[in-house]
Amino acid sequence: MSESSRGNIYKDLGVTPIINAIGSVTMLGGSTPTPEVRVAMERAGDSYIPLMELQEKAGAAVADMVGVPAAYITSGAGSALTLAAAAVMAGDDDDLIQQLPDTTGMKDEILIQKRHRYWYDRCLEAAGAKLVDFGTNAKTTKEDLQNAIGEHTAAVHFYMVEQDPDPDALSLEDTIEIAHDHDLPVLVDAAGQIYPLGNFGKYIRMGADFQCIAAKYLGASQSTGLALGSEDMIRKISKQSFVGYEGRRIRGIGRPHKVDRQEMVGVTVAVRQWMTMNHEDRLSSIEHRSNRMIEILSGIKGVSATLIDNMIGHQPFGVQLRVDESATGLTLQDIVAKLKQGDPPVWTRVRNEDDYIALHIFGLNEGEEEIVGNRIAALFGR
Numbered sequence: 001m002s003e004s005s006r007g008n009i010y011k012d013l014g015v016t017p018i019i020n021a022i023g024s025v026t027m028l029g030g031s032t033p034t035p036e037v038r039v040a041m042e043r044a045g046d047s048y049i050p051l052m053e054l055q056e057k058a059g060a061a062v063a064d065m066v067g068v069p070a071a072y073i074t075s076g077a078g079s080a081l082t083l084a085a086a087a088v089m090a091g092d093d094d095d096l097i098q099q100l101p102d103t104t105g106m107k108d109e110i111l112i113q114k115r116h117r118y119w120y121d122r123c124l125e126a127a128g129a130k131l132v133d134f135g136t137n138a139k140t141t142k143e144d145l146q147n148a149i150g151e152h153t154a155a156v157h158f159y160m161v162e163q164d165p166d167p168d169a170l171s172l173e174d175t176i177e178i179a180h181d182h183d184l185p186v187l188v189d190a191a192g193q194i195y196p197l198g199n200f201g202k203y204i205r206m207g208a209d210f211q212c213i214a215a216k217y218l219g220a221s222q223s224t225g226l227a228l229g230s231e232d233m234i235r236k237i238s239k240q241s242f243v244g245y246e247g248r249r250i251r252g253i254g255r256p257h258k259v260d261r262q263e264m265v266g267v268t269v270a271v272r273q274w275m276t277m278n279h280e281d282r283l284s285s286i287e288h289r290s291n292r293m294i295e296i297l298s299g300i301k302g303v304s305a306t307l308i309d310n311m312i313g314h315q316p317f318g319v320q321l322r323v324d325e326s327a328t329g330l331t332l333q334d335i336v337a338k339l340k341q342g343d344p345p346v347w348t349r350v351r352n353e354d355d356y357i358a359l360h361i362f363g364l365n366e367g368e369e370e371i372v373g374n375r376i377a378a379l380f381g382r
Helices: 035-042 051-066 078-090 094-099 118-126 142-148 172-181 231-240 241-247 261-277 279-297 332-340 368-379
Strands: 070-074 109-113 129-135 155-160 188-189 210-214 224-231 301-306 319-325 358-360
Touching: 035 261, 051 070, 051 210, 051 241, 070 078, 070 231, 078 094, 078 118, 078 155, 078 188, 078 210, 078 231, 094 210, 094 231, 094 301, 109 142, 118 129, 118 155, 118 188, 129 142, 142 172, 155 172, 155 261, 172 188, 172 319, 224 231, 231 241, 231 301, 279 319, 279 368, 319 332, 332 358, 332 368
Parallel strands: 109 129, 109 155, 155 188, 188 210
Antiparallel strands: 070 224, 210 224, 301 319, 319 358
């Protein structure tokens, strides 16, 4: 697509396209599907197909590529979490499947470390599950988990972030051991854990029963995800899903979690690309583009631009931008606001208590790193 035509479809609707220097955030679109994925999705739309069969075959293909027992394509990582919660409560009992989100008579408590509470654990509750904390904000022990397990416990949830390991949290290994000693499944949210490739599906191979992935990080469309797991878990997830609702005529909670044929094919192609691409070249390109932005910003008084030196997960490298307000007269929030006012708007953000702006290459088209760098430099008179 030419630079001049990019974004025209949005302008026709009165919506202004932006330059996304934040990264893979949902509210800005989440991903740029690769050219191969876009072509595959377009071709998939040419024919009708029994979706139950396609879901089964596409899931089997993904599982084989990733090296896990089974996989299921969902409408996002959050969707996978909701379907997994339904699966551990209702199982393959059609009466219970249709009863959800009313959990009367079911084991409906999902245990989660207090240190692991996070924005997306709400997706588990959407199925009707009740989240029960264990441990404290300071530390979690084996005894905390053992003492939390009760007659209403349906599963144990684990939030995995390999980039930022938590030494005071109960490890996944210990979580799996204790949960399985009590015949409880372990659910892992590892939405962005796709690199190194050994991390993709790693937690299932370690013994967890379920792991979700956000397929947008692989170059698929934002509205797709993956449930990886044991054959038993994925079979139960399938029964809660939209194909179960329509194909089996069982009215489970998964009906709104629809995935169309184009998306299933797109995810399959994205996984194949991800598992076979030259990641050294991918990382080298991202590092080079990050360093180009740093070069543009170097030498500006009161401004520090340094490399985010990380290769794990879905958003490697990038630039940390810090400013000395006394020297520049600008705060980080001033920079965020002024960049949005430009043409085209450049979106950045300051997260929580951070003292820097993280600029990520993930959402930038080729060459936009220079636009972002020059726009920031211009704020300081360069």
